[in-house]
Amino acid sequence: MLTILFDGIAYGMLLFVLAVGLAVTLGLMNFINLAHGAFAMAGGYLTVFAMQKLGVPFLACLPFAFIVVALAGALLERTLYRPMYGKPHLDQVLFSIGLAFMAVAAVDYFVGSSQQNVQLPEWLRGRTEVGDGALLLGMGHYRLFIIAVCAVLTVVLQLILSKTRFGSRLRAAVDDPRVAAGLGINVNIVFLLTFAVGSGLAGLGGALGAEILGLDPTFPLKYMIYFLIVVSVGGTSSITGPLAAALLLGIADVAGKYFIPKMGAFTVYLLMILILMWRPQGLFTRKGGR
Amino acid sequence: QDSNKFKIGLILPMTGQQASTGRQIEAAARLYMAQNGDTVAGKKIELIVKDDVATPDVTKRLAQELIVNDKVNVIAGFGVTPAALAAAPLATQSKTPQVVMAAATSSITEASPYIVRSSFTLPQVSVAMGDWAPKNGVKTVVTLVADYGPGNDAEKFFTERFQLNGGKVIEKLRVPLRNPDFAPFLQKVRDAKPDALFVFVPSGAGAAVMKQFLERGMDKAGIRMIATGDVTDDDQLNDMGDGALGVVTSHHYSAAHPSPANKKFVEAFQKANPKMRPNFMAVGGYDGMRVIYEALKATKGQGGGDALLAAMKGQIFESPRGPVYIDAQTRDIVQDVYLRKVEKKDGQLYNVEFDVIKGVKDPGKAK
Amino acid sequence: MGAPSSTTTTYESALLRKARWRPLEFVAWAVAFALPFAMPSHSLLVNEIAIVALFAMSLDLILGYTGIVSLGHAAFFGFGAYTAALFAKLVMPDPTVGLVVATALSAMLGLVASVTILRGSDLTRLMVTLGTALLLLELANKLDWLTGGADGLQGVVMGPVLGLFEFDLYGRTAAWYSLAVMLLLFLAMRRIVHSPFGATLKAIRDNRLRAMAIGIPVVSRLVVIYTVAAGIAGAAGALLAQTTGFASLDVLAFDRSADVLLMLVIGGVGWLYGGVAGAIVFKLLQNWLSAVTPQYWMFWIGLLLVLLVLVGRDRVLKPWTWLGKKKGGTA
């Protein structure tokens, strides 16, 4: 019982780390970046290579994946993405899915289409059990690790967005870039930073998730739907929304599959549709006041 | 004007989820051509590769175009069951032999009298496991299969044979084809505490199941993992890490099959494709090409589809996997099925065969 | 008021201009119907393009003209395909009757599903429609006794079209059949988009608040057009099932919805021929690229999409604009 809850939370947290970057670019910058999964994939592949070819320890790979992918994101932002901000959503979809296609084919070309595997260090592989009977709680160490990383991440992001002016400056820049600039906000830098952080988070998510979700060139397309579900259900105006949504979906999915395996993938989709019909703007919307 | 050409239309998933199937088969087919020359019975063999992304209506259109426009003599490949089935009516209508090199649902060969299969069927390999397991201390089992044709086949035939042999199947779990996390299913297995978990998932997902199996400490809880060979796919086995050691699977091909023919095959394959290790897909493609070549030789380049088909039926030969023949009645391949255990040789993981069940026909056709 | 009579006629012809047939259109359709004659070997491709073009146009009704984005339009396409295939298998093999039945049932499904798209933002709609299609996909998978599950629905035998024309191996009958259905439905859609009804749709797309404020019943308009679009998508699906003689799960898959969206956006939304143009470009390119480089065609399609947006659709797809200056938007 508790184990299922634990697995659900870990799975949800993983979805969150993967999707939070998208929540930032889509929710705060109002830019639909369907190539988000490609950044995550880049993080995953970087980790695999750093570990296999360079012998970098797993823990060091995580910040490495974050930084490299963030830099790559920054570079792409400067060169390709910037002209896209003002374009209609459909154009953004077209553009970013094109990028995702290119990433898929390119990885396939350079690395091959087979699954890549991350070799976790020994201390992350074990499992701890407490309690027994109905209250037995089995915790995979790696899942525990994911939960910890994710919790830290959430707190940090939340602090940045609420304790600094960065969040509101970003939204101002999105609402009206011309006037925001005229009122002293350096719109380009704000966007660049946000995009880089969003990409970096995707990279980190990919590095963390490769172990559980697997890693092959189709990654960006395979999981895109999940990321979008998290962001749309969570609402696009905060960090806590997607977190709650990811947890909800993670737990519902794991529990659904455990208790009614026949429902398979139904649970998640049904849940999503019902939630969105009930609250079209997602579970957590930004209202006046806090 | 093309009368001195012999065209083979190879329809495979080259992109998308099933891409690795296509890559293996194409590489093997090309290897076969490189080894055996591209002129047979005075005809120049031409291989036309098409990507169907494992989407059946695309398969069907490609097959139709190959037959009508390119006038191919044989269509071959077919990564997934629906694709093979989609092309079947065309094979019948145009009397073109269709050599199925990968798709493994039992019923495929019944869809058209022009279908010949060089791969395997899931019933074939699952019953072998159903025979072996009860004899080796596995009394209770939970099955976990991917929820589609081959998975259902594997579940059905394994369960039947296992129960026949006195085993008990506690629960049958089916996981969605695209399933990101196996945790809930595996936890359910763990809670059911069987002697063993029988797994079939398409190659690619195998690694994930294996990892999470270990992560959940199921091996330590006394649950063994048994599976069809798809799970310990040769192409990926090395990346799965030492956790895979000791997993017992039943399958018709292992890259470690200890025969000279196989050694030669594996060496040549890896020389031509340094990044890959041939797996059961590759051998299906390799043997499929052989079936076509031999049929062409036998008909001396004359005669149409019917003649070719007749010459394909009943072929007996030594494949890298071992001795095989094409059953003249069912047009399905009959082959030895091996029980293998994952072991480490020269720092690499291999499926090492330790038992064999000779001449297994597809049990799906028994009735 | 002295002027009105002459200005009124100017205005009248301005309003009617868009609805009028241009010579080029006649030529295009004539060419389309002549293709299976002229290039019988490409009939299958023509058939497939006609089907996806019809599918794309049905999406344009809701996306381009009404502003409702959907990532799950394959729900109706797939539903139509299964209905037509099952109808042929279980009830009767006549294609026309099957087509009508599939269209009607898909429209009913659209009517029911329209409750999901009435509220929310673009993202919400994307996800709800996507979810609907995925649910249907799962359902088709689970009902394997009826649909054949993941193996696809086999054993569909189609009768001759109108009792006269057998489907041939070349796919010529198929191509003409699909083209004819496409033309018929195109004519209907063309009427719709140029009518006052069509104008109310555009009004809703442009400004829902104002549309309500001039008395347009927004909700019922959305329901109606969603139903119509679903019916037409269902017809396209039925054509696919009938001309290929089977149906499998991927008619409902996400890729199907995504591809049709891509085609439509490539061709240009809010312009019925946009769907056609997109279908032609996308399919031909895909066909050509995957023949040239079966493994990596995706890269080039991706590159095309990126360029399309970066350089501008008009300039990439309309070579005649490479010379002159950019013109204002055309409707």
Added chain:
Amino acid sequence: MTETVLSTQGLVMRFGGITATNNVTMELKRGARHALIGPNGAGKTTLINLLTGVLVPTEGRISLLGEDITTLAPHKRVARGLVRTFQINQLFDSMTPLETLALVVSQHQGIASQWWRPLGASKAVTERAAQLLEQFHLGDVAQQQTKFMAYGKRRLLEIAIALACEPRVLLLDEPVAGVPAGEREELLQTVAALPADVSVLLIEHDMDLVFSFADRMTVLVNGTLLTEGDPETIANDPKVKEVYLGHGEAVHV
């Protein structure tokens, strides 16, 4: 005694903690030229939103021509002749003024659900559209996409749309905001020249215009009705001066 066409009873609208409309009871007579004034944020726009059905009141009721329309859908109110303009332009950006007006006229004439014949097929529609285009000086931009039009012209189209609905009750929310001073009068002339049985409710901060236009005025403060009366009474009401008009002559010189 003229007949009441539109009335509210005890109308309340709350947004969370804010009460934007507080127990408003008022009447609009047939053929009235009625002005609604009040400080910024007094709830004038909110009141219009309630009357037209964009917002549903927390409490109270609204009746139009004797019928209770409190919860009636917005488009049905339009069909009964209740039409408004918006403080911020709400136009159909991708259409031309010609198409816009043809559509609105079609809608009004009940043929907007026809799908089988083109928009320009009805002579009556086109004629009325042409007439409106001329009346609002939109002839020169009639076939330009609305989004490329200058602000002033967009504002005129905003008003033209409302008139194309042939209102029986017209609600104008700051119609001349952003319109060049010289053209303001003319615009209101057009409104004033509406048939005598059309009732008009005008919101406006330009007092010159208000006083030249209105025959009756209502003052709203903090969501509450402060007072009501003819222009002269209002202009001299000390309370109104205090909260709204002020004392200085800065505005109307």
Added chain:
Amino acid sequence: MSELLRIENLSAGYGEAVVLHDVAFVLGEGQTLALLGRNGTGKTTLINTLAGATRQHGGTIALGGQALHKLAPHQRAAAGIGWVPQERNIFKSLTVHENLTAVERPGRPGGTSNPWNPQRVYEMFPRLAERKTNLGTQLSGGEQQMLAVGRALVLNPKLLLLDEPLEGLAPIIVEELLRAIRRITQDEGLAAIIVEQHPQAILAISDEAVVLDHGTIVHTDKAATLRAQPEVLDRLLGVAR
């Protein structure tokens, strides 16, 4: 009185189109300039050019000796420009309070001892204090106008650019705002350029006046002088007021 703003040979517009031609004037510290002109003569364009939101084709702008025309828009705000755009452009997904804090700049050294901050804005417009947590879109038209002014003030600028700040405001607020502008310019040494449709209203509180026509300056004078010459105003603006 020392010089704050010096504009020379300024020409600017949108894209290739040049709207302003050869505009030049000087404004001293703490001075208020009324910018008048018929509709579409380029008043907004001039304001936006100072804020950096148009395309400048030539000329120079110096603010306190600093070459403003070389700076990016966001740097101009740092240099001391506070902008109230004509269409208000409230950030719609920010609350009233965030609209202020997002752009707020601490008071400049050597400035007044009482720098502008959200608190002071709320004191000036109590209405806004009550609406602190409303989103930009949840404000009445007039409240948005007040917020736009407040938002420019919390930049603690040296030069305030007000583009039709009185539009849509209740008469009593208009009076109040005019008084406040006067007070701020006189007491705190802030300079301002005000565009307005009602010339009398702002000439009364301005020191200088500039009249634009077709993108060029056609008249410059002391505000008081111009105010006393209705016939000149009438000729320049075409509306007797």
